[in-house]
Amino acid sequence: MIAASAKIHPLSVVEEGAVVGENVVVGPFCHVGPRVVLHDDVELLAHAVVTGRTTIGRRTRIFSNAVIGGDPQSLHHDGAETTLVVGEDCTIREGVTMNTGTTEGGGETVVGNGNLFLANSHVAHDCRIGNGVILSNNVMLAGHVRVDDRAILGGGSAVHQFTRIGRQAFIGGLSAVSYDVIPYGMLNGNPGILGGLNVVGMSRAGMEKPVIHQVRRAFKQIFEAEGSIRANAAAIRGDYADCPPVIEILDFIAADSDRALSSPHRGKG
Structure with missing residues (x-):
């Protein structure tokens, strides 16, 4: 179902079964899969791909060459249909990848509202991302990671699977996050060391x-x-x-x- 007010470029493919809301804009050379839901005012820039059983919240913008809703990169994935839910007012920049969940991980990857994902950052299967989170360029989240509200992850940082990052924590660029980071904590280095509190952010x-x-x-x-x-x-x-x-x-x-x-x-x- 495609709303009458949606603007879909003739060089894009929106497969039958997709739900496209009011005032959605789909630029040229995009692909929208048959199980995708794009809520009102979503914008896909040229060459964006949204696939899988994926829901994109209102006013979220997805930039070129992002692939949102791809299958989980997990050897344990049994091929079952799982989901990705992205909230409202998110900005997903060039080359970002987000995967659906795995059956063993609950079957769902969840991204909250008002988040910023800079170029080439990755959200793996079964992650839980809060609201107001920033993933800088090339940040890598492994599977089952939880990132709470307003946390900021610096460029090139990598987070081990099943790790929790607390609310308003700050992760320095190029850091290796192997263990849980407390709310308001500030972590830097490889291996990551908790250096104190994110006083500026507080x-x-x-x-x-x-x-x-x-x-x-x-x-x-x-x-x-x-x-x-x-x-x-x-x-x-x-x-x-x-x-x-x-x-x-x-x-x-x-x-x-x-x-x-x-x-x-x-x-x-």
């Missing part, structure tokens, strides 16, 4: 200085005190009951995960 997000000071104090208690990270985090919970950002970090640390935690000293904890 300030830009409107966090007040007294709250930032509390988070910094908690960070030192968790990562610089004797004992394990998880034990230190559990020990201070009662002291920060009125500080939501610290509680967010503590909950992240306490949650079950397939990966260890990045730390300042050992690379993991």
